[in-house]
Amino acid sequence: MASVEIIGLLCAGSMRYHNSLMGRPSGGRRSGDQLTRDELAGLLSGLDAASMNLAFAKYAEDREAERLLIAQVRGWAAGVAVRDLWQIVKGRPTVCNLAALAVFEVVRPNRCGCCHGVGLKANKVCPTCNGSGFKGLSDSKISAAMGIDKSNFCRTWHSRYELVYRHVADLDQRVNSVLGRSNKKEVDNRNVFV
Numbered sequence: 001m002a003s004v005e006i007i008g009l010l011c012a013g014s015m016r017y018h019n020s021l022m023g024r025p026s027g028g029r030r031s032g033d034q035l036t037r038d039e040l041a042g043l044l045s046g047l048d049a050a051s052m053n054l055a056f057a058k059y060a061e062d063r064e065a066e067r068l069l070i071a072q073v074r075g076w077a078a079g080v081a082v083r084d085l086w087q088i089v090k091g092r093p094t095v096c097n098l099a100a101l102a103v104f105e106v107v108r109p110n111r112c113g114c115c116h117g118v119g120l121k122a123n124k125v126c127p128t129c130n131g132s133g134f135k136g137l138s139d140s141k142i143s144a145a146m147g148i149d150k151s152n153f154c155r156t157w158h159s160r161y162e163l164v165y166r167h168v169a170d171l172d173q174r175v176n177s178v179l180g181r182s183n184k185k186e187v188d189n190r191n192v193f194v
């Protein structure tokens with residue numbers, strides 16, 4: 001099974017986007033100017049545990065938080081599997097791999113190799129990533145990492161993967177809306193003193 005190997009590859013090709021956290025242009029912040037873990041925790045206070053773990057995993061490179069998030073997403077996916085009567089081959093870690101992969105795809109988005117994450121190629125919207133700067137995982141990569149064949153993936157597991165991916169992306173959305181609000185507060189406060 002190629003799962004571990006491919007998950008390793010995905011990690012090796014990843015990069016972090018601290019700068020996107022506060023909505024500032026990438027590369028524009030000095031390292032000493034980065035958000036500290038305590039500041040991040042303060043901004044996120046009140047969020048649920050899974051969203052907190054996602055924030056620390058994605059924006060503070062916290063491996064332990066990433067591990068906890070994977071466990072939480074696995075638990076969530078297992079609940080869905082029971083609820084929706086997924087047919088699963090006993091003893092195979094398909095749902096575990098699926099959860100880990102969805103977390104990796106949200107937490108460590110693959111930079112687009114065509115435009116190098118810029119979203120533009122020769123002053124035009126990059127045709128590979130449609131300007132997002134990120135490249136989603138192909139069906140082949142996901143199915144290989146999950147240890148199932150591609151036709152089975154397309155037939156049965158693609159929609160399940162989408163469901164779990166959306167769950168993790170929603171956590172990210174929650175984090176970003178909280179950060180967006182505090183960002184706005186910061187701007188409002190600044191306006192008061194101008």
Ligand SMILES: [Zn+2]
Pocket residue numbers: 112113114115116117118119120126127128129130131132133134
């Ligand atoms: Zn691109």
